[in-house]
Every structure is written in C-alpha cells, then in structure tokens.
Amino acid sequence: MRTPLKSTARIALLALAAWPALAAVADAGGAPAQRPWLDRSLDPDRRAALALQAMTQQEKLNWAYGYFGADHAASKSRKIAAALPFSAGYIPGIARLGLPALFETDAGIGVATQYTTTPRERTALPAGIATAATWNRQLAYEGGRMIGAEARASGFNVMLAGGVNLLREPRNGRNFEYAGEDPLHAGLMVAAQVKGIESNHVIATLKHFALNAQETGRFQLDARIDPAAARMSDLLAFQIALEHSDAGSFMCAYNRVNGPYACESPWLLDEVLKRDWGFKGYVMSDWGATHSTVPAANAGLDQQSGGEFDKSNYFGAALAEAVENGHVPARRLDDLALRVLRTMFAKGVVDHPVKEGGAIDFDAHARVTQADAEEGIVLLKNADRLLPLRPGMKIAIVGGHADRGVLAGGGSSLVYPIGGNAVPGLLPATWPGPVMYYPSSPLKAMQARAGTGSVTYDDGTEPARAASVAANADVVLVFATQWVGEALDANSLALPDRQDELIAAVAAANPRTAVVLENSGPVLMPWLDRVAGVVEAWYPGTRGGEAIARVLFGEVNPSGRLPATFPQSEQQLPRPRLDGDPAQPDRRFAVDYHEGAAVGYKWFDLKGHQPLFPFGYGLSYTSFGYSGLAARVVDGKVRVRFQVANTGQLAGKDVPQLYVAPVRARWEAPKRLAGWDKVDLAPGATRDVELTIDPRLFGTIRGNAKTWKIAGGAYKVLLARHAGDPRPQTVTINLPATVLDLAGQPLTTNKGQP
Secondary structure (H helix, E strand, O other), X not given: OOOOOOOOHHHHHXXXXXXXXXXXXXXXXXXXXXXXXXXXOOXXXXXXXXXHHOOOHXXXXXXXXXXXXXXXXXXXXXXXXXXXXXXXXXXXOEHHHOEOOEEEEEOOOOOOOOOOOOOOOOOOOOOHHHHHHHOOHHHHHHHHHHHHHHHHHOOOOEEEOOEOOOOOOOOOOOHHHOOOXXXXXXXXXXXXXXXXXXXXXXXXXXXXXXXXXXXXXXXXXXXXOOHHHHHOOXXXXXXHHHHHHOOOXXXXXOOEEOOOEHHHOHHHHHHHHHHHOOOOOEEEEOOOOOOOOHHHHHHOOOEEOXXXXXXXXXXXXXXXXXXXXXXXXXXXXXXXXXXHHHHHHHOOOOOOOOOOOOOOOHHHHHHHHHHHHHHHOEEEEEHHHOOOOOOOOEEEEEOOOOOOOEEOOEOOOOOOOOOOOOOOOOOOOOOOOXXXXXXXXXXXXXXXXXXXXXXXXXXXXXXXXXXXHHHOOOEEEEEEEOOOXXXXXXXOOOOXXXXXXXXXXXXXXXXXXXXXXXXOOOOOOOOHHHOOEEEEOOOOOOOHHHHHHHHHOOOOOOOOOOOOOEXXXXXXXXXXXXXXXXXXXXXXXXXEOOOOOOOOHHHHHHHOOOOOEOOOOOEOOOOEEEEEEEEEEEOOEEEEEEEEEEOOOOOEEEOOEEEEEEOOOOOOOOOEEEEEOXXXXXXXOEEEEEEEEOHHHHOEOOOOOOEEEEOOEEEEEEEEOOOOOOOOEEEEEEEOOEEEEOOOOEEEOOOOOO
C-alpha cells in the first residue's frame, strides 16, 4: 500500500494546523434525544443525513483527511497521540456528535504493523492467492471473520483488506495479495472474505481501484485499456466483489488509467463506481496517491489517506478553501461526508466502538489459517504416486529454510507472527522487508510424522552436497522460494538465486524428488520433467509448516486448484517483458493492455498457447467422476445440474468447474468460467450439484454502452476439471437475444419486450 515517506515534517504540521480543534476531540456531551442519528432503529441513510445536518462545515471537512498512524519521519515532530502506534491511519472522530474516530490497519492476511522493533504479533492467513486457490468461499469468509476479529481486538475499525486486482502481470510483486486472474472467481472469493471481516463491525476496503497490475513504475504508470474491455475484466471483478459483499469502502490506486490518475478519474470513481454500480460507501486514496484538490474531489475521491505521504495537504485547508470559493461545490463536500458517515452507521462502527486490548484466541485462529492453507495447497504433479509420504520412509529435505519456517510476502500487508521472525537478518531488512519467515517449520512437522523413518535437512547452499544427501533418501523434498512484495516485482518468472540448478542437481541424484513451492504466483519449471512431484504451497501463513506436512503425509487430501495460469515461458504472455524501469521510478510511461478482457487462461485459449499448468488445475490423492450434465433456462437464467462421484479409495474434495462458450457469437476469448462448487465426498459417494450462471457471462459490452448484450443463438456449457481439460462434458443451450443492464437485469429480449 505504501512506500517510505518522501514528505517532510512541515507537511504533517500543515495537516494538523488545518483544524486543530479536531486533532484531539473533546467530548462535548449531549443527551441521546439531542442526537437522533444515534437511534439504532433508523436506517443508515437516515442516520447519516441527520448527523450531517448537525455538522459544521469544519466537521464535514474532518472526514476528508486521514493521518498516517505510524511514528515515521514526517510525523515525529507532531505525533498524532490518538492514533494507534505503528498503524496505517487515523481519522479523528467528533465526540460532540457521538461519532468515533476511524482507526485503520493494513491488512489482507491479518493485522499488519508498520516497521518497528516492537510490532503487534498477530495471526497471518495464507496469501490471498492461496485463499483463492481453495476455491472455498466459506473458508474465505471464516478467514475474513478471523482477521476482522483480531482487528477489532487490536482497536481497529477499518481494515485495508479486499485486494481484487486481476493477475494480468504474473511478475507483479503483489499478486500474492490478490485472488488470481478470473473476474468471477476473484470477485466471489474476495467478497466472501470482505463479508467475514465486516461481520465484526469493521469496515473492509476493496482495492486497488483499478488496473494496479504491477509495482514497477506504479506511481507514474498509465494503464491503457479499452473501457468496454475493462468493464468485462478488471472492473467486473470489483463489481462482483461489491455486489456480493456490500463493502464499505474502496481504495483508488496509484497508477493512471487512460490518462488521469485513478484517484482523480471521474470515469472510474464517479461514473463507474458511484453512478453505474450505485456504490454508497466512500473512496479513500492509497497512501501517496492523491495529487490534487479540485480535480480529485470533483472526480469522486472522498478521503485523502495518509496525507503525510502526498506532496501537499490537498484535502485539508486547500479543500476548505476550494469549497469556500465554489471550485468544489458544497454539495460535493456534503456527499463526501455523508458517504463516510453512512458507512460508519451501516457497518456498525458507531454502535460498536472499538477498544485496544481485546482478547484473542490465538490457538483457535491458528486453526482457521491452517485449514485455509491446507485447502489452498495445489498438487501439480505426482508421478508414480510419490505422494503421500508414509511413516518409516527415509526423507531428505533440501533448502527454503524449511528447518525453521515458511515464507511470507513483503510490504504493507506483512503480519508479524507470534514468536518473531524465524529467519532474521535476511535482506532487504527494510522496506519492502523485512523478509519474514513464520516460525512453523515443515521439517519439524514432518519429523513428528516420520515414525520409524528419518527426516534430514540440508540447506541447499551447495548443490553437490545436497545431491549427495538426496542420493541416499527414499524421497527428497526440495523447498523452493520466491520472495517478492509491494514495490518490488519479480525480475522474471524464473526462481531466484539459482534454485533451478539446485533442483536439477538433486533430481539427477534421486528422481524421487518433489518440489514444494513457496511463492507469489506463476513460476517457470525447467526441471519439471526430471522431478516426480510438484506441490504449490504459496505463502502459507502462521501454521504453514504444519499444513504442508499434513498434505504431504496424506492427513489432508490436496484439493487446491490454481487461480492463475502457469505459462511454459514468458514469451507466451501478452507482454513477454515487464514494462517500465525500476531504476527510473519517476518516469511516466504507458502499459498497453492490448489483450483487453482476455486475461490469463482466456489469452492462452485465444492464442492457442499450451500452458505449463492451466487455470483451475490441481490433483488429488483420490479420483472423481462427473455425469448427468443438464442445463435449462429458468426465468432468463441458465441453471445447470450434474453429479460428482468419488471413484477412488480416499475421502477428498473436488472442484468441478463450469465454463461457457459461444457457438457463433464472438467474445474476447473462446470460453469463460461461469461457476464452480467445492464438493467433499467419501469414497464411493455421489452428490448432485446445481449452479445458476450469472447471465452477464453470456454477454458482451461494446464501445461506451452500459449494457451487456447477449446474442441470440447456441451456447455450450462445459463441465470441466480445469480450463485446459481436453475432455469436458458438454451440453448446448439456446438463448434469445437479450440486453441486460450492468447489474445483469434484463432490459429487453429479442422481441423487444421489457
């Protein structure tokens, strides 16, 4: 979310001077009868309107500016005493009106802490992409509920969590925070987490709006894309997430979108988000993403966040002056304050005040994150049934600091674990570091399960020595890592630090080798044909070592499926090389997203590329069969039924996936994901599954139209194991020509009838 401060202490002083009476709010009292907006029986809109009516101009301006919560260079000379230490942000409350302050924490995988030697130690979920790999919306909800509970117990009522940027650029350093490449899948998974967070009366934040697809040049990058294509891809992911969660806030991104900065884009903030989608919450800027007063306010930005990071206090005294002279209409200020107030009432922030120091059941929360990690692990290869491991085996573990812990991603989302960093001292030690390993050792977890066997470890720093250790083992596990983070993209999709050479050397010494990946997203695997197994563990969170061991030993049957396509080479990507130059962060440049809405597997289908591993792919220790596919149109929506059977010898979970494809109409790509379920089955058991397809997934948006048009004719519904399934079950349906609004509601049919 942010980078080290570039502003000066003077900026912070100016921010405070804008309204000193609000920097430290004094309770002026007032009986409840005199404050009708505190009546819980009223709806949030009415309560917000009543509160707004009672406010002075200065009190309305209060909600437009947020302070940075940490004690960094720009704020040291005038510490915001009321802010929680080492936190992301603080917006003063108005005690005269009974309205609490907003306390903001960085988030995504848990309650994060700005860099300090005395951080909050909290529970970390697996990376967002790992949660997406579970394809389990209930797990995503439970994870959100867990981190939301820890936020509340820590004194926070705003979580900057809800990352839904599509994986357009596999080298993006923040892919681990997001939910993959498909708008339906990403939108629904993030929506579930947001609902879990907000079940704690904590405001969640959908971010980064929009097209924040890489970190290189993120402050100057101009994302160029056809607006209709954006509405069918990246914006659709945000729209679905909003529709299914009613998230309280949005955070606009650093980058530009078709010219203007995202945080001063009338098209993004006002037209698309607030008018077209009917968003009633408020838009905050990313920290350092505000560039103006009048353009940003009139475009729809409601709150300048972490104002110390910006070049000026745009939404402080400057906004007050702009309202006074009419450059920003008074009704825009009213709208801005009303949106923040309504969200505070709607999400329970006013009625359920937070207080630092609440009780946290860390053991119970660790079980939540472990369950998430276990279902997010993806078994990519398992030749000759190398896995699961069995007690009594002689197992060699190589590399990845697997003797001490599991890797986490870097940047503002970093959660500091209980027990501290398992591998301290790795570089970079500062932003976007520190490089963090959570103290959950895969080695120790597997040693506890080895029985009469043995589990030995080699750090992998000398490939020849590692190969010698591997040669004498029944099975070898090479732990390969890829550390990236906010403000730091991967240089390439190759594993760093010559790990490919290590894997090749070990596999040459013992072909019964499996590679366990701890990484942010897709990586290349030049050694794939020489190893027997590949396990994608992502950044697996607080109990990651235990989760990995349970999957490897078969205590948990792997059920994760890829939320992103793994390419065979970077030449298969829409942009084989990463745009921009990390050495020139202030140089403006454009990225042409010429692939439009054909993101990920859609691009691969369109171009006929064969990926290394397709979207939706994942293996199990058992087997599943599909039958009885049928589809029918009911009240204008396609309903699909089929059966899933566990045809193997072990209990397991499967993820049957529905895709849709036009027979004659032209889309951005040959097919689209249209739905899925996660089914838990005992050996021999069968379950009926019924899914309803969002009608927008049969349509297209053209030009500047604000409608989805479904061409009349035949469409295929495919029941598949993954996007590259060569033998999906297929049924054909016929749909009438239909026009839908942006929310998917029918406007007309082929007969022109409403």
